[in-house]
Amino acid sequence: MGALAEVTNETMDLIKSSYGNDISKSITTASGLVAYDLQAPAKNLYPVYTPLRNKIPRTGGGKGVATNWRTVKSITGSGFDTSPWLPEGQRSGRMSYATAPKAANYVTLGEEDSVTFEATNAGQGFEDVRATMTARLLQKFMLKEENAILGGNATLQLGTPSAPTVSASGTGGTLAAATYSVIVVALTQEGFYNSNISAGVATTKTVTGADGQTYVLNGGSSNKSANATQAVTLGQSLVASVSPVIGAVGYAWFVGAAGSESLQAITTVNSAAFSAPLAGGRQAVSAITGDCSANPGLAFDGLLSTAFNPANSAYVSMQPTGNAGVGTPLTAGGRGNVVEIDAMLKNMWDGYNLSPTVIYANSQEIKNITDKVMATASGTILRMQQNTKEPYAVVANGVVSAYYNPFMPNGGQIIPIIIHPKVPPGTLIGWCEDLPIYYQNNEVQNVAEIKTRQDYYQIDWPVRTRQYETGVYAEEVLAIYAPFAMGIIGNIANG
Known part of the structure; x- marks a missing residue:
């Protein structure tokens, strides 16, 4: 064992001499030779409020x-519903x-x-x-x-909202001068939370189950209304309202030139105002093809x-x-x-x-x-x-x-x-x-x-x-x- 130790030490000395001063360089955490401190289990940072x-x-x-x-x-009582009176010796009528x-x-x-x-x-x-x-x-x-x-x-079923009422008013806006067309879609509670400006109004979604079969869910949106048009001059705002739809908690507003309206706002009241240039790249109103407000049978x-x-x-x-x-x-x-x-x-x-x-x-x-x-x-x-x-x-x-x-x-x-x-x-x-x-x-x-x-x-x-x-x-x-x-x-x- 002593001879083996001498051989080992001699070998290490030879290695050190062959590398010169390089062997003395230190190893830092940047070298990546470190342990990974992972706390277990995963931290579930989402609310489950029900x-x-x-x-x-x-x-x-x-x-x-x-x-x-x-x-x-x-x-319902006989006679006058709030009157219990009877003549002496007689019987009352029958209640219903x-x-x-x-x-x-x-x-x-x-x-x-x-x-x-x-x-x-x-x-x-x-x-x-x-x-x-x-x-x-x-x-x-x-x-x-x-x-x-x-x-x-x-x-x-929310059905089809009435055509919106539109007008131009105010000053100081930056909406371009043009004739605008406005169409509105009503949203149920599900529709309001299923829809957003970037993804658009939820209509239908085809779901492929884990068994490979498909089914269709309605997203909670009404049919689109008829359009209403209004000319706006530079500096004016375009304002629109619609008769409240029973069952709706929100409204999606599609605005643009007639035939090319796109989603511009989602409100929780039955009106909207537009004073700035319309945004591009939004959902087109042509995506709304029917009443998708309810899921009967499901x-x-x-x-x-x-x-x-x-x-x-x-x-x-x-x-x-x-x-x-x-x-x-x-x-x-x-x-x-x-x-x-x-x-x-x-x-x-x-x-x-x-x-x-x-x-x-x-x-x-x-x-x-x-x-x-x-x-x-x-x-x-x-x-x-x-x-x-x-x-x-x-x-x-x-x-x-x-x-x-x-x-x-x-x-x-x-x-x-x-x-x-x-x-x-x-x-x-x-x-x-x-x-x-x-x-x-x-x-x-x-x-x-x-x-x-x-x-x-x-x-x-x-x-x-x-x-x-x-x-x-x-x-x-x-x-x-x-x-x-x-x-x-x-x-x-x-x-």
Whole structure:
């Protein structure tokens, strides 16, 4: 062993002498001979906010193609409905009922994903790729289900909007002098979130399933309106408005020379204004070929579609058009109230003796409600905090987190205002989740529920290629037993 050590040392000396001074050069991190500090597992930085899905009860036991029930809509007394008077010794007339059969068809919801064998093996020591794939798959399924509960549309067809009203006005714009043609397309909640300026209005999409079969989804847009034209001189703005379309939460505006209109704006009010040169490279109006607002047979009606349907007698109020391109915002009542919300609450009490138990709103309307309530003689409220270490601390800003309804028994009711990312700007939804106790013997355990024929289930498909394939599915319907217990305020301008 000693001889071997001497040979080794001698060998190293010979190597050093052959390289000269080069062997003394240092190795730095730039050489790349470093370890890789990878934190495991992957950090999932996306929100899974599903308040409606989390809150609405889920009930099983569904069978057949639909869940069915019968509603007693009203009971009417004999004679004058409010007069119980009888002559001595005589019998009353017979009361009558208004009844209606109701049904809600079950539909299938689903989402799939896959991971290759190589990805599974390469992920060992980092994360269980198959397990995390399934978790993310379920989360995405729930996000899509949340949107279905809110904006799913099976029956409410937007049809064809009326031709817009157009005019030229103002000074100081840079819109080129020309005669412009304007066409409008209405958008449902799904259509509003499926569409954008760069990609265009969502019409139809052909989906190829993991089984190789295809199906077609409608994106939530109406047919295109007839066009309206207006001559504009340099410096003027082109303004356009359209009669509100019931069921629409947004409008897409196509502008240009007649026959070559392209998408120029998407608004959440029924008007738009154009003062700058039109943008090129946008979706042409020729892409809109029909009404793609609903998915009959594939979808169920969500809260918005149900409330917008006139047959369901929910409260629906659209803000007036106001100045085209600006619209009409909510109105401060001057005593810490909002005029339009008060009108909704009063109408729901006068019509059905009930109140919303929650109001859902976009962040824009949360801000607008707060601005209206705080822009009163009371001014901005500052909350003072005191402790033993500091003389005081001031917390500025705040939010209206609830609204008081005076139109209820026992002095009124407090209604929470809940922010929801998929309630479109310009829209408020009031919803009575539980009927008051004086709806006696109503046999409605839940005003709305997810009725399931088969609740969430996962299928790990047989291996047919060198990848693992997984699907998450549910067979369900949103059954809304008291659709009149909802209210919508729409077409609200930002301000």
